[in-house]
Amino acid sequence: MSAGFPSRGGLSSRQPLFGAPPEPASSSSVQVSVQQSEFNLDDEVMGLRGQMAQLKTMSQQIGESSRENSAILAGLEETMEKARLALKKSMKRMNKAYEQSKSNHLLYLVLFSLATLFGLYFFAKVVATIRWLLGYH
CATH class of the missing domain: 1.20.5 (Single alpha-helices involved in coiled-coils or other helix-helix interfaces)
Known part of the structure; x- marks a missing residue:
């Protein structure tokens, strides 16, 4: 068996995420390649x-x-x-x-209104009674 991670489909080692496939462990040199492109x-x-x-x-x-x-x-x-x-x-x-x-100002206002209306009613009744007594029908 190989030293890598076995998987199905015949692969015997894990592929690296970036870069070229890994070199064998016995190689101690690192290769760097620089491509000369046109640099302006x-x-x-x-x-x-x-x-x-x-x-x-x-x-x-x-x-x-x-x-x-x-x-x-x-x-x-x-x-x-x-x-x-x-x-x-x-x-x-x-x-x-x-x-x-x-x-209680609203209560006082309502009581004043009722007293005024009662006073007017009483005054009207008194006037009607006086007219009746005097004969002014």
């Missing part, structure tokens, strides 16, 4: 300049977006402050109305 420094510099221009444009857009978000946030804070003040004013009104509802 001017093209690389131009490519980097293009990327820098893109990064600069992107950073300016991020700055503009940040300023817009700051303006929106400032407007939101102002709106929240106005809402807080309106709520505070409404709470004062409600507390005042609540304190007034605890007093």
Whole structure:
């Protein structure tokens, strides 16, 4: 049996994830191969300049977006402050109305109205009785 990891299909060793298949353990030398391709420094510099221009444009857009978000946030804070003040004013009104509802002024108003209506009714009956007694039918 081989020293690798046996698997079905006749493979006798595990394949590496990256690179070339492993060298036998008896080999102690490492081989490095560098392929000479056409390397143009001017093209690389131009490519980097293009990327820098893109990064600069992107950073300016991020700055503009940040300023817009700051303006929106400032407007939101102002709106929240106005809402807080309106709520505070409404709470004062409600507390005042609540304190007034605890007093009996509505009861006094109803009793006064009933007394006035009873007084008018009684006055009308007295006038009708006087007319009847005097004969002004």
